[in-house]
Amino acid sequence: MDSGVQTFFQGLSGKKVAFCGIGASNLPLIQMFSEHGALVQACDRRQREQLGETAQQLEQLGVELRLGESYLQNLDADMIFRTPGMRFFTPELEKARKEGRAVTSEMEVFFDLCPCKIYGVTGSDGKTTTTTIISKLLEASGKTVHLGGNIGKPLLPEIASIRPDDVAVVELSSFQLISMRKGPDVAIVTNVSPNHLDIHKDMTEYVEAKKNIVLHQTAFSRTVINGDNSVASGFAEYARGQVCLFSRRRPSAYGAWLREDGMIVVGKDTEIMPASTIRLPGMHNVENYLAAISAVWGEVDAEVIRCVAAEFSGVQHRMELVREVDGVKYYNDSIGTSPTRTISGTLSVYPEKIILLAGGYDKHLPFAELGVAIVDKVKLLILMGQTADKIEESVTAAPGYRPGCPEIKRVGGMEEAVQCAYQAAKSGDIVSLSPACASFDQYTSFEVRGYHFKQLVNALPGTKKKEE
Structure with a gap:
C-alpha cells in the first residue's frame, strides 16, 4: 500500500x-x-x-x-x-x-491519494465511450487499468490495491469537476455544449466546471481538446503542459486528425488507420477515437489501436442494436440525454429516414437545432415525457417542416411508444430510442430506461400481425 x-x-x-x-x-x-x-x-x-x-x-x-x-x-x-x-x-x-x-467528494480524495497516472475524460457528449476506448487501448498494451468515476464505479475503495505502474482512467462529470482542485496527468475534453442546466445555475457555471479539468494540471501534463468545438478549444489557453488538439476537419501538430482521404493521422504524417477500420458507427465515434488516440499516443502503438478499433463493439445504451424483427432494426440509444447527443449520434448515422422515440425529463436545454435535424432525418416521431411539447414545437417551427413530414405521434410511455413503432414500421426501417432528454421523469437513470426499452423490444412477436 x-x-x-x-x-x-x-x-x-x-x-x-x-x-x-x-x-x-x-x-x-x-x-x-x-x-x-x-x-x-x-x-x-x-x-x-x-x-x-x-x-x-x-x-x-x-x-x-x-x-x-x-x-x-x-x-x-x-x-x-x-x-x-x-x-x-x-x-x-x-x-x-x-x-x-x-x-x-470521492473523486477529489481519489485524485489526492492515487499513486499512478490518471487519464481524466470530460465532455457534454462522448465521454463514456472515449473513456472506455482509452481503457481498452491501455489494457491491450499490457497495463493494469482502473476504470471508474462517472462511468459507474467509485475508485477510492480500490485505492489500497493500486500500484504506481498501473493507470486510472476516469470519466468526470461537471458535478464532480466543479469542486476539483487537482488535475489528471492526461485531460481529455471531448466537446462542450449546453447540458445539465437544470442543476447548474447557468451555462457559465457549467463551462467553468468543465474547465477545472485543465486549470489544475501541471507543466508535465497532457491536455487533449476537441479543436472543432469552439467552447472546448478555448480551454487550450489555460493548459500549462502539452496541448494536443484533435480534429476531423484540419491537421493537428500533436494530436490525431482525420485526413480528407479518411485516414487517421497523428501529428504531421504518422498514419494510424483508415477511419473505416472503426467498428463503431458514426462520425462522432471517429471523434471519440481521435480523442483517445491523442491521449494514449506514445504509450500505445498503432497496431494495438487498429486491433481495438476493429474489435470494440461499443458500450450498452449507445446506438446498441437490440434486435431485428420482420426486417426492422431496433436500436437502443438511451444515452441520448441531450439534443446535441441525439443530433451527433442517432440522427447522423443512418442514411435513410428513421422512426425516432424521443422525449423525457426537462433539463431546460434548447431544442431548436434538434427540430431541424428531426425534419431532415425522421419520418415518424414518437414523443413522450415532460418535453414532448417542446420537441414538437421545435419540429413544427423548423425550416422545411411540412405537416406530416415527419409524422408526429404522442404516447403516454415506453410501452405505448414501442407498440406504436412496431405497428408503423415496415421491413427495412430503423427504429431508435434516442430521447434527447434525461430519464428522470419516468426512470431513475438512462440505463434503466434503456433496459426497459430492450425488454419491450425483445418481447415483440417475431411475425407482425396486421390489423384487418
Whole structure:
C-alpha cells in the first residue's frame, strides 16, 4: 500500500465523516470508512422504509442514519462527502465550509491519494465511450487499468490495491469537476455544449466546471481538446503542459486528425488507420477515437489501436442494436440525454429516414437545432415525457417542416411508444430510442430506461400481425 494512502487511513480513526446521499457511489465508501474506524453518518432525503434493507445493513456497520427532509441540517462532521449530483452551492454545504469543515467528494480524495497516472475524460457528449476506448487501448498494451468515476464505479475503495505502474482512467462529470482542485496527468475534453442546466445555475457555471479539468494540471501534463468545438478549444489557453488538439476537419501538430482521404493521422504524417477500420458507427465515434488516440499516443502503438478499433463493439445504451424483427432494426440509444447527443449520434448515422422515440425529463436545454435535424432525418416521431411539447414545437417551427413530414405521434410511455413503432414500421426501417432528454421523469437513470426499452423490444412477436 502506498505510504500516503496508509497515512490517510490511519488518520480516519475517530473522525466524524458524513456522506450526503446513500447511493451506489457512496455505499462502498461508507463501508470502507467504517472499517477504518471513522464515525460515519449517512445522510439521505429518503425515509427509512424507502431505504429498505440498506438502512439495516448500514446500522450493522455502526453507521448513524440521518434521514428525511432535514437530512442536511446541523452537519457536525469533520469531513463531509457530497454525492456528485448534489449542488455544490447547497446552503447547508456552504455553511459547513464557513465553519471550517472539509467538504469534499470521492473523486477529489481519489485524485489526492492515487499513486499512478490518471487519464481524466470530460465532455457534454462522448465521454463514456472515449473513456472506455482509452481503457481498452491501455489494457491491450499490457497495463493494469482502473476504470471508474462517472462511468459507474467509485475508485477510492480500490485505492489500497493500486500500484504506481498501473493507470486510472476516469470519466468526470461537471458535478464532480466543479469542486476539483487537482488535475489528471492526461485531460481529455471531448466537446462542450449546453447540458445539465437544470442543476447548474447557468451555462457559465457549467463551462467553468468543465474547465477545472485543465486549470489544475501541471507543466508535465497532457491536455487533449476537441479543436472543432469552439467552447472546448478555448480551454487550450489555460493548459500549462502539452496541448494536443484533435480534429476531423484540419491537421493537428500533436494530436490525431482525420485526413480528407479518411485516414487517421497523428501529428504531421504518422498514419494510424483508415477511419473505416472503426467498428463503431458514426462520425462522432471517429471523434471519440481521435480523442483517445491523442491521449494514449506514445504509450500505445498503432497496431494495438487498429486491433481495438476493429474489435470494440461499443458500450450498452449507445446506438446498441437490440434486435431485428420482420426486417426492422431496433436500436437502443438511451444515452441520448441531450439534443446535441441525439443530433451527433442517432440522427447522423443512418442514411435513410428513421422512426425516432424521443422525449423525457426537462433539463431546460434548447431544442431548436434538434427540430431541424428531426425534419431532415425522421419520418415518424414518437414523443413522450415532460418535453414532448417542446420537441414538437421545435419540429413544427423548423425550416422545411411540412405537416406530416415527419409524422408526429404522442404516447403516454415506453410501452405505448414501442407498440406504436412496431405497428408503423415496415421491413427495412430503423427504429431508435434516442430521447434527447434525461430519464428522470419516468426512470431513475438512462440505463434503466434503456433496459426497459430492450425488454419491450425483445418481447415483440417475431411475425407482425396486421390489423384487418
